[in-house]
Amino acid sequence: MAPQVIDHKGGVWSIAVPIPDNPLGHTLVHLLETDRGPVLIDTGWDDPDSWDALTAGITACGFDPADVHGVVITHHHPDHHGLSATMRETSGAWVAMHAADTALVRRSRAAEPGRWLDYVLGTLTAAGAPEDHLEPLRAARAAGRGRKPPGRRAALPDRAIEPGALLDLAGRRVRAIWTPGHTPGHVCLHLEETHPAQQSAPTAARPTGFGRLFSGDHLLPGITPHIGLYEDPDEVAPDLLDRGDPLGDYLDSLERIARLAPAEVLPAHQHAFPDAAGRVRELLAHHEERLTDLRRLLREPLTAWQLATSMQWNRPWEQIPAGSRTIAVSEAEAHLRHLVKRGHVEPVAGSAPVRYVAI
Known part of the structure; x- marks a missing residue:
């Protein structure tokens, strides 16, 4: 099958790299031509078919995979x-990669076998997960099948992405914009060059704004990215108010991208689109609506698991597989934590599993 490659002009291409058994379908890996050779923004899933698609796509862009000069990772997923x-x-x-996500990669590699399952079991138990969800994880742990997080074969980065700095890309101006939320070290990349359409298109059809934004998963045209928790199990602050607020970080990061006002957004999924500020407004409104709905649900004390079962997902809770339910509970906890930070919700003292209630 021929690779799905789009020439975005001005030395920028996108390559659709498939994600096995995932409704997202593919990751859009972007190739940027530089004076030292092609540079990739992200790489795609570690799978033979994905590798074949990536290398065929690089070739279709007019380059040899062996000539790839550098790889810039928007985030560690x-x-x-x-x-x-x-x-x-x-x-x-x-x-x-940004240092915060590099730290996650190092932590994953250094973790003892089974440590990840221990952490998941502990957080799910505190969240009020039922026995039928916990039992398969306990059985796997008892049998020594401590599942390792995906992506362990990925490279340990050898360069750090500094927020606000221009990347060392010969002949191109690409500035790193730190956008934590989806992951602690997520970065968007602003190509600070005139959009090709602003030079060639009729005046009425020219995009407004400046440059193009490689947005990773931070800003997508029709999807709200997952916001979960990425804490070091050995460094979790005992006081909830002292812990991180990934949803708050994400909302702040959205505002930063809206102010940037690029002419076009080149995301890692779906398709390129204009009007970053308009999409930011939609996402901010979505999260405010969701937070309002959660406060309404929390008029009565609920655990994070109970709250997750009542939230709106892309399918009914009964149809969500076990692994995805764990991710959904993490997102519910991120929303709970943000509501606690805002002073709208508090944990019920002495409750186990932990229940939360609106103030």
């Missing part, structure tokens, strides 16, 4: 970071 080690082995490319 396996559909973005997965093939970075294979690409580095093939071409000798450097791999860059």
